[in-house]
Amino acid sequence: MKLTIIGGGGFRVPQIFTAISDPTAPARVDELCLHDVSAERLSAIRGVLDALAKRSPRPPRVTYTTDMDAAVTAADFVFSAMRVGGLEGRIADERVALDLGVLGQETVGPGGLSYALRTLPVARDLARRIAALAPDAWVINFTNPAGIVTEAMRTELGDRVVGICDTPIGLMRRAVHAAGGDAASVTFDYVGLNHLGWLRSITVDGAERLPDLLADDTALAGIEEARLMGFDWVRSLGALPNEYLFYYYFQREATARIRESTQTRGEFLLAQQADFYRDAAAMPVSALDAWERTKFEREASYMAESRPESERTSREASDIEGGGYQAVALALMAALTGSGTSTMILNVANRGAIPELPPDAVVELPCTVDADGIHPHSVAPVTGDMLGLMQSVKAAEQLTITASANRDAALAWRAFAVHPLVDSVATAKLLLERYREAIPGVDAALRT
Template identity: 60%
Template sequence: MRLTLLGGGGFRVPLVHSALLRDTHDRRIDELVLHDVTADRLAAIERILAQQAAGHDAPPRVSTTTDLDAALEGADFVFSAIRVGGLEGRTADERVALDLGVLGQETTGPGGIAYGLRTIPVSLDIAHRVRRQAPAAWVINFTNPAGMITQAMQTVLGDRVVGICDSPLGLGRRAAHALGLPAEQVHFGYSGLNHLGWLQRLEHRGEDVLQQLLQRPELLTFEEGQLFGADWLQSIGAIPNEYLFYYYFTRDAVAAIKGSAETRGEYLLRSQVEFYAQVAAAPERAYDLWTAARRARDETYMAEARADDEERDAEDVAGGGYEGVALALMAAIARGERASMLLNVRGRGALPGLPDDAVVEVPCTVDAGGPRPLAAVPLTGHPLGLVQQVKAVEELTIKAALEGDESLALQAFSLHPLVDSVTTAKTLLAGYRARIPTLDRVFGG
């Protein structure tokens, strides 16, 4: 089977390759095509993968190309992991907002809207090319903001586009581990949107044990307990996705980010430039250099949400990520191996209170026919209101990008719960247009 990875010169590509190397099934990916717009980065990643594959029997054949149509031709699966505007765009997403005292973050708040506006047109072009070059392919979307981009691509490819994220699965696993339960024996009653969901049930042998966890000191031993604090989690009776930190503790997050020497995007941009330069200077050490750089990136993830003396949980760093989710999804579809997964799909009524065609993040059953959402634990109270508001913002952003309509984009910024006035929204939109050429071009700039 042939897998095409868009954004193939990206830093996280070796994680996907590593997951493919661990797959020993007869029906597995035997050809990996990497596509990127930057030939130098493709060459660096190709070198890393070659070293990573050393000692493995029958690793997938790897090829690279900057020709998108050629990359897509005949693909069985397409991974979309692109970053329109590069990390330079991400630093602008963060800084334009922070300069106004507003949260500056890649997927949450105004930064996520800016990222979506410039990414949607490119993702739609990819979707049209997939329909032409590989009409039977399944598209697995890693590109952020994952829910928004998945919903936009589905306007062209329908249910053959599936969004994935490792964050809700990681939350469920950590909660199960805190209770001493094997994750594979626990059903995660999680529902919401990408980066905006809550674990409301934790079912083991037919019993909901989440409330036991909320009342026990073990709550503080894992990532979300440390992020939100036991008193707040006990108050709301659920465990939020880690990205809810930006909503529940907005002032704290803004202050922490502004108080840092650099934003996450600035750190990644600096470390990425250093990394690719190191690989170019010492190609024989490419894989070792990547391993060291990856460890540093993982350990500093969401550092603004932790105390200065608080380190990220070691098991959380070592536990793998979205590449494992992607491999499980492909296996279920390609081999008919029935699986239960948390995915971003059209809700079709699975999450009451949202349109049927809205992409939501809920438990799904997956087999050769693809994912099917299961009835999710309903959201009520403030979680439902927040999800409805953010989904309305996502849909405005998609429409603004499709139509090149600046007034719709202004509405999206203005109505986001993390933007406090229309005046601020106008300044945000003007600032993003001035700093990010790919976004400005959406509106004819």
């Protein structure tokens, strides 16, 4: 089986390599093909993988290329893990918004829409190439903003593209542990959009455990999302929110904390990863050590900018332990190729699961996956404030997709203006203008 990663010079690729090299991995990969626009980044990652291969009894054959068509041809699975515009683009996503007093975050709010505008043309081109050169391939999208990108790629690939994210995975792992269950004994109700969702029910051996969990301070102390947003707030919701909802529920506090920080998240990662890629290129024999040090710092500081200064090194070990999206991606691959059945949270077409959203909208739902495909679960009705937030964010997402497809700057302005994290039509216009000035890919995507 051939697995291709588009964005193969990315920092998280060694985690995927480790997962597929494990003799107990649920899916067997014979060839791992890494594609990147940067030969230098591929070379740095190659140093890490060469060292990891020496530790593994069955590493896959790894190929490296900057030719996208060669990478895609004959692939059985394609992971889309691109970062169009690099970390420099991410920093502009953050800083342009912050300079206008608006939340600056790479996937949430105006930063996410800017990221989408420059990414969608590349994602649609990738989807067309896969449809032509590997029409039977499954595409697993990690590229952010994952919900928007997956929805746009569906135009070419239909149900053969699915989005995954590791934040619901982490929430479920923590909640299951706190509820005293395991994967075999638990059923659950989770609903939302990418980076905007709620765990609304968790049953262990048929008994509902969420109310007792929410009432228990000791149990909630083991759940990062509850610590981040406050026990009283999650009890008020009657649900456990995805951690990215912090930016919606605590917009004022999140914006102030990020503005007060000496670095945005993008600036931190650029400085950190520049050191890694430089050191890995200079000393390939030490590339793995450099990568492991950088990985720990990266994960321990995840969403640190959203927490008060005094708590930015307080992330619990349980919040960053193994698993993650690479494990879910392998389980997804294994199920689709006939090696058992898996239940996981995925970004898929709505098709009436939430009747108040368009049927073609990509939403985040529990799904059962087997050799016949991906089967979304029915979920309880979504009402009130949860539904309203989903509808307003999805409207902004779909306006962005249409604006990109038609190169329509007026629609892009409207997308910024209707997003719940942008508080003024005039500010929305300034946001779009300044993103076009700061990021060539955003301007190019809207030029006719």
